[in-house]
Amino acid sequence: MNHDQASTPTSSKSAPTVAELAAVDRLLVVCDFDGTLAWHSSDRLNVPVDENAIEALRRLALMPGTDVVILSGRMMAELSEICPLDPPVRKVGSHGAEPEGSENLLTDGQQAALDAITEQLEALCEGNPCFVEFKPFQRGLHYRPVAGTPMAEQMRQAALNIDPHGAHITDGRMIVEFSVSDATKGTWIAAERERLNPDATVFLGDDTTDERGFAVLSENDLGVKVGEGETKARARVADIPGVAAWLTELADARAARA
Numbered sequence: 001m002n003h004d005q006a007s008t009p010t011s012s013k014s015a016p017t018v019a020e021l022a023a024v025d026r027l028l029v030v031c032d033f034d035g036t037l038a039w040h041s042s043d044r045l046n047v048p049v050d051e052n053a054i055e056a057l058r059r060l061a062l063m064p065g066t067d068v069v070i071l072s073g074r075m076m077a078e079l080s081e082i083c084p085l086d087p088p089v090r091k092v093g094s095h096g097a098e099p100e101g102s103e104n105l106l107t108d109g110q111q112a113a114l115d116a117i118t119e120q121l122e123a124l125c126e127g128n129p130c131f132v133e134f135k136p137f138q139r140g141l142h143y144r145p146v147a148g149t150p151m152a153e154q155m156r157q158a159a160l161n162i163d164p165h166g167a168h169i170t171d172g173r174m175i176v177e178f179s180v181s182d183a184t185k186g187t188w189i190a191a192e193r194e195r196l197n198p199d200a201t202v203f204l205g206d207d208t209t210d211e212r213g214f215a216v217l218s219e220n221d222l223g224v225k226v227g228e229g230e231t232k233a234r235a236r237v238a239d240i241p242g243v244a245a246w247l248t249e250l251a252d253a254r255a256a257r258a
C-alpha cells in the first residue's frame, strides 16, 4: 500500500486493526446514525435500522471500559424517537450542539439569524417539494425530494447563495445546513476525548459533516468512512451492512479479550 505522507503529516503509523482497537483498556465508539446505522426513507421519523449494527453497539456499551455514543446531525427530539438504543449508549444531537440533557438557549443574535435564514430558505421551497428542517441551532434545506432532477443542483446553489447572517454553512448530502452553534462533530469528539481520555476512539460516518470528526482523530484512533467519496478516514466499509459486520467484529474481539 502506498502511504501518502502529505495526507497524514502527524504520523506514518498505520491505522490500528480491529484486534488492536478491541484490546485497549478504554475504548470510545462514536457512530453517526442516518446513512450509517439507518437507511434513508421518505418518512424521516420512520427509518429502517440495521438490527445487527444496533445489537453490536448494545453489546459494546455493556463491556467494561467501553463508551458508545450516537452522534447525529438530527436534533435530539428526533434522534431519541428513532434511534432504538438505550443507556448506557448515549445520544448526542445537532452535530454535537445537543448533548443529552442539555438545554437549548439561543441568544437574541442567534435567534435573529435563524429567523432570517428560515425566511430565505422557505422562500426557496415555495411551490416545490423541498423543505426546511428546524433544529434548535440549525436550519437545513433538504433537496432529497427532487434528487435526480436538475432542480436538485439548482436548490443546492440557491441555498448556498442566501445571506447566512454569520451562520456556519455545511454543504451536506441532499441538505444545505446553516448553524448558529460553533459545535461540529469534530469539536464534540475532540472535547469528549479530552474528557474521557480513551486509549482509542473509533468514529463511523457517511456524510460531509462526519469528515470534521475524522479530522480530529489521532494515530491511535480509527475513522471508518461508510460508502464512496473523498475522506480523511483511514478505513472504509461499503454500506450499512458493512458497518454492521465491522461493529460485530469489534464487539466479538472485545468480548473475547476479557
Ligand SMILES: [Mg+2]
Pocket: 032, 033, 034, 035, 036, 205, 206, 207
Ligand atoms: Mg449520516
